[in-house]
Amino acid sequence: MTGFARTEGIIEGTAWAWELRSVNGRGLELRFRLPPGFDTLEPALREAAAKLLRRGNVTAGLTIRRDEAPRLMPDPAALDQALALVTELQRRIPGAPPPRPEALLALPGVLRPAAVVAEDEQVTRAREEAVRQGFLAALDGLVAARRAEGARLAATLTGLLDEIAALCRRATEEAADQPALQRTRMLESVQALLAEVPTLPEERIAQEVALLAARSDVREELDRLDAHLYAAATLLAEGTAIGRRFDFLVQEFNREANTLCSKSASVALTATGLKLKATIEQLREQVQNVE
Incomplete structure (x- = not known):
């Protein structure tokens, strides 16, 4: 009941990869490791796996990588709070140098990811379908590997x-x-x-x-x-x-x-x-x- 399968692809600026691993087990135990936003796929994927597998501990991991780097923007409230604290310290410490902007931006919570612009629903569905088909292909590969071992x-x-x-x-x-x-x-x-x-x-x-x-x-x-x-x-x-x-x-x-x-x-x-x-x-x- 041991086996391994991997599939990968790119769609709409998003690279995805499935890795399915199977080891021996008395019954069938399925574990999914899905990134945020793809949790809704799990019930259908679990049902598809249960139709083809009867025993084994199977782990299915999905990796998502987006081409664009996340944009950062300052949090006004956190920045105001940091400036107030620095101003108070300058008042208490005569001759203290003025704060450097890069030092203020490095403080925890001052910078946060910019709000993601809502993407088109059709693009989202196309990505989810590509990921789902990738899982089914990986599942077929895992079944083939287990049959070869059998x-x-x-x-x-x-x-x-x-x-x-x-x-x-x-x-x-x-x-x-x-x-x-x-x-x-x-x-x-x-x-x-x-x-x-x-x-x-x-x-x-x-x-x-x-x-x-x-x-x-x-x-x-x-x-x-x-x-x-x-x-x-x-x-x-x-x-x-x-x-x-x-x-x-x-x-x-x-x-x-x-x-x-x-x-x-x-x-x-x-x-x-x-x-x-x-x-x-x-x-x-x-x-x-x-x-």
Whole structure:
């Protein structure tokens, strides 16, 4: 969801420039930085952006530069006040030099910008329309930049999903004999316990051992992981506004990987489960970039 776009132009003696920046975000957050006089454009521009963008923190900044320098004129009231203060100081300080005009004009508030002559309404509308069209062009550029990043990201996501699928296949092979192995280990422990406490009901113990062995079966988790892989591939093929759904799907990936590790009865399966969790975490980080 990262991207950058810039447009600029000149109309009626005014140069304008748009810069749009986008970074990752869980939702869509739009920030506009508009100079005075252009605030009324924001609602329409915000609506246009919301139609094309779904996620990301987007900042849109407008810079305006006018060719003519601002004219200054003295403020009569401020000038009279400054002169009165200087005259009073001269009266109190014998021999003080007379005030210099440039010193008086440099005092804060003595000079102020001249009133801007109201421009023709048609000129104002033409300028606003040029700025609005410039924003739409910059928005198209930002969307194109984000799509280019999305194409590169799709290859990364596909690679991570392929790695997860390979780890699931390895886990399936390593877990094939896990229930039987778990049952054998438990029976050996129980037999050792019965040798010390022969009054324990052997049939009840056998039932508990069978139940625990069934609970150690990870085939259900692996089947769910396969289903999640299929769902992820379907989302990638869809390719439009999938970020939130993909984010939720990765949570389900992580849930099954955690359960697989907790049920593991072998060092090899545990190691594969940990690698699976690490790869899912990489997938989660990349999915944050998906719109």
